[in-house]
Amino acid sequence: MPVIGSKISRRVVLPSFTSRGGYRFPRLTQSTTIGVGFGNCRYRTFTAAEEIHEESHDNGNLKRQHPITGPGTGSSIKLASSSSDTVLPALEILQGGSALQISFDLKEQDNTTTQTNIKSIYHAPWLWYADPTYIHPSSGQRLRRWSHFPGWKIQAVELVHHDPTSKAAAATTTITDIDSTSASIPHPPPPPGCMHSIGTVYDDTFRQPQDKQRQFLKVTWDTTTSATTATTTTETGDSDNPVVSYYDWEWLQRCRYDDQARQERAQNTRITQKQALGRHPNCAKIQEIPYAELFPSDGDYRSAKPDTLLRVLHAVAEQGAVLLKESPILESFLHYDPNSAAIDHDDEQGWTHKSAVAKVGRAMSGGSLSHGTLYGDLFHVRSMPHALNIAYTSVPLSPHQDLTYFESKPGMQLLQCVRREQIRGGESVLVDAIAAAEHLRQVAPPELFQTLCRAHATFGKQRPGADMVYHRPHIVLGGSMGQVVAVHWSPPFEGPPLEIPQDALEDYLMAYAAFERLLDDQLFSSSSNQTSSAFLPPDLDAMLHQYACDYTWERALEPGDILVFNNQRMLHGRRGFELLEDANKDEHNVIHRHLAGCYTNIDDTINTYRVLLRQLPNRENLTVRGFGNGSSGSF
CATH class of the missing domain: 3.60.130.10 (Clavaminate synthase-like)
Incomplete structure (x- = not known):
């Protein structure tokens, strides 16, 4: 764990406001530097008081001394600590500043640590693109484009703590012309579910905890590697006023795109038989x-x-x-x-x-x-x-x-x-087609599932006043983990196999039969002499049919x-029905x-x-x- 070095006195400047009301982080005239990995990592804490002096003692504990009253008086001032009960994430600059690696603990919903030292990489172009300063505060539109990335490198990174209850921090951040001495911070914070690096795109931020200590990642950019010619020092900064960006720490964790994060998101959001309705005792209700x-x-x-x-x-x-x-x-x-x-x-x-x-x-x-x-x-x-x-x-x-x-x-x-x-x-019938497709992938020969992903069926509706035709596969995969994200199934409205090669038709029919056996528990009803599919081996046919019986939901709807x-x-369907004797003997003209x-x-x-x-x-x-x-x- 990084350890704060020897005793250093420094001056902290009051946070400033822009002419348009945007809140800016203060600059420190000095900082405590911690050597971490391949780059330099600084660790600081800010306060809303006009000016304070901090000391970093040899034991690593930061303490506030002699606060001077001014704007922001009355705010809760809490300085960071590197004592044994505080875990600081490891920040490591990689590839000469082209990326940043963060190692941190992952926690479950009850806040108990289950995994430690999870490493996630954030690339410089993405951090530059997601800079909160360049996200429109109300629409969320990005004011930067990937193609405009100037080739900057990450020069230094810092983990910054801040108390949002301070009066200064209560201001709403707006997009401003950032000068060379400060940068906008994401306040209010991006709430859970927000894809943007700022929280101002929502009008319901009232539910965010107002007394929650917040952390930010500060990135200082090396603009000397710029691939473009800047017209002002605001664009590239200088040695005294470097270009910096601030990112909400929790938002960065939610936006991880390492392999483990993507796998977990896929696992937590995919549809399987665990969510499927049906008759089986383990089915969802x-x-x-x-x-x-x-x-x-x-x-x-x-x-x-x-x-x-x-x-x-x-x-x-x-x-x-x-x-x-x-x-x-x-x-x-x-x-x-x-x-x-x-x-x-x-x-x-x-x-x-x-x-x-x-x-x-x-x-x-x-x-x-x-x-x-x-x-x-x-x-x-x-x-x-x-x-x-x-x-x-x-x-x-x-x-x-x-x-x-x-x-x-x-x-x-x-x-x-x-x-x-x-x-x-x-009775009305429901079948979870997405869950069934995932099950087909697990139990059937792989080529059956793959055929339904490749072969494009023809769907159509043609009658007086309607002429619609669409070609698409029955199963669509998506996401970085290749989960099933769509199913297209409607046997009554399927046309000729116009998009299926002749030498692939038999494979298509076998795959089609396997999937239909999963989806229709009454595919071969008692009125039919056929009891199984001619395209499938008997054992596979029986296994797929059993799934259909277990995972079909059926209910006779009542009025209301x-x-x-x-x-x-x-998928939805309906059991056939027969008319009972009608008291008026007029069953042909009555809606039953x-x-x-x-x-x-x-x-x-x-x-x-x-x-x-x-x-x-x-x-x-x-x-x-x-x-x-x-x-x-x-x-």
Whole structure:
């Protein structure tokens, strides 16, 4: 551990403010230098008092002496210590200043140290690019570009302690014209989940602890190696006024990109059978939330309770689905006549704003529904004679995703049970396709999984007024660890194998059969003479079928239930049903099973979720799992 050297007296200057209100760290006229590895590391502590004198004693303890009152009086002044109960991270400049290595302890949520001396490297171009001074304070837009990196080297690094309760530190940092004597610091700090090196992009920083001691990494740049010609000393500094940058220490730890950090993020955010719903005793259970807890009053979507909305979204993020109970049903839904003329446009607009299912969808997505081109913003799935869509019949619907022929499928799908009368069967079915794909990779021959990642299937929707075609693989890998980040599966809407080479078709059919065996527990129903796939060995077929039986969720929805699920992760289907004897003997003109549904955009929905996550006091311990939208999870 670095040890502070012999006794040195020094003068600390009052923190200054810029003309635009930005807070700047003070400069010290002298510093204590600690030799660390390949470079020099300095360790300092600042105070809000106008001027103090510090002494570094031989035992390594820093003590404050003779504070002089002035601006900032009354602030809590705590100086750093290198005593045995204080662990200082090792900072090491590598490759002649091209990178910085930090060694520190990793801690679990209960703050107990589980690993020590974890080394992570931060490259000079990235530190230069992420300098908080060059992040716009409100939009978060970066004012520097990778390509503009001037080739600077890291000359020195310091771990700086600061007390945010000081009056000086309470100022809001803004982007300023940094002069040669100081640099802006990230205040308020970037909260957990923030990708930016500053915290001013959020308007809810009130939840940040106000009395928390903060640490910053200070980087002093060697600008003599600049690959560009500077026009002012502000750009390159000089020996008396070097260019420096400050980074929030906790933010740097969250942004580690070493192999171990990337592996841990992938492990914590990937979707596996541990999160999958199903019948198996070890399966996750779907959360049931009363609708009245989400909407305690009869307002519009904006009246949703934020904490309950977060519960809904978090359940979908973790298990892929959630069930809302006892929602109100519009009277006009109950009296809807499928044989009548087309719905009046004004009436339809009333439905998309007043119905419970639409209100939930709008609350989840920030106010708007999506993908209404083909079926309307609010659609109805009901049994009816002479149906033009198989969904409007009583036959089974195999597990599938909706609208796979869109470039971006719907994010959430919401289905409200309006009516369920005089039928046997008709249960709703859910299957976690992302978890199933990960399981296929674990248990099946590797070439089957790889084929589904390479071969591009053809998805299409063609009917009067619609002509949509899209080519894509069934399984998409992403992230630095190659986890499954998307699945595209919809057998009823698949076309000819236009993008699959002839000599690869047999391999594709075998891989397709294996995956479908995982996804559809009733692929070979009792009405079929076939009991297994002709493409698969019997033992593999049986193993995949058992997984489908264990990890298929099934429930008969009751009137008032709203099933919410992630259409980009989950497959949904329906068991076939039969009509029971109707008291009016008019079963052909009566709706026996009726669902009202809508879609949301995946990006709008994730945005709502992440914004609500900011309010959690333990946000720093949470990661956002992948949503099946082609992107890996994140912090």
